[in-house]
Amino acid sequence: xxxxxxxxxxxxxxxxxxxxxxxxEVIKKNENFYIYFVENGSSDNTRENLIKYLKLYDSKxxxxxxxxxxxxxxxxxxxxxxxxxxxxxxxxxADLQIPSEDVGQIINEYLKLKNKKIVMKGIRINRNRLDxxxxxxxxxxxxxxxxxxxRDINAQPKIFSRDLLSNLDDYPDDFLLDAHLLYKLKTQxxxxxxxxxxxxxxxxxxxxxxxxxxxxIKLSNKTIRYFLNF
Numbered sequence: 001x002x003x004x005x006x007x008x009x010x011x012x013x014x015x016x017x018x019x020x021x022x023x024x025e026v027i028k029k030n031e032n033f034y035i036y037f038v039e040n041g042s043s044d045n046t047r048e049n050l051i052k053y054l055k056l057y058d059s060k061x062x063x064x065x066x067x068x069x070x071x072x073x074x075x076x077x078x079x080x081x082x083x084x085x086x087x088x089x090x091x092x093x094a095d096l097q098i099p100s101e102d103v104g105q106i107i108n109e110y111l112k113l114k115n116k117k118i119v120m121k122g123i124r125i126n127r128n129r130l131d132x133x134x135x136x137x138x139x140x141x142x143x144x145x146x147x148x149x150x151r152d153i154n155a156q157p158k159i160f161s162r163d164l165l166s167n168l169d170d171y172p173d174d175f176l177l178d179a180h181l182l183y184k185l186k187t188q189x190x191x192x193x194x195x196x197x198x199x200x201x202x203x204x205x206x207x208x209x210x211x212x213x214x215x216x217i218k219l220s221n222k223t224i225r226y227f228l229n230f
Contacts, residue, residue: 005103009094121155183230
């Protein structure tokens, strides 16, 4: 099966060259992978760098999609989904904290199962205790409101059959897209399978969400409000 890998890029200009290099190596080994970098309305040089380095590598399986105004992480992913059409969808981050090779390996594990009724996701290893605590508490809150316990909700990648998607307009435009997908499908009886992936410190550019304690608190509050309305 062919796989569309969607990578929203928002203010990641210093990561773009290495990001494209790493995915170029992955697609050399996987002829069924198609990469969509979504330039998500950045205010830095992300757009210029995507155009520059994609010209250097010149592969039809590496494409860039443009959004002029940033609406949110989830909106970037939805835009990528609407502008791709292969059987399997995957999305992941552009910050290089989860290696592209790990994403590729997890995708291939999903494909070996040949089961359209599952979602496969990552579980981040090598994280500090504070990050693990906030992640665990998000799972606990999700369980209290939905009756479903899902580990490491925001871990990447997410991989699933396009057939499982419906009412894409109802999906959040922000980081809550991940939670919405997982809980919506699990309450419908879809299995969530997890695989470990390395997780490294961000080398360049700034985290857009829970990189600081204040950021984690804000994200946690927003997640709780989301579950109140789930």
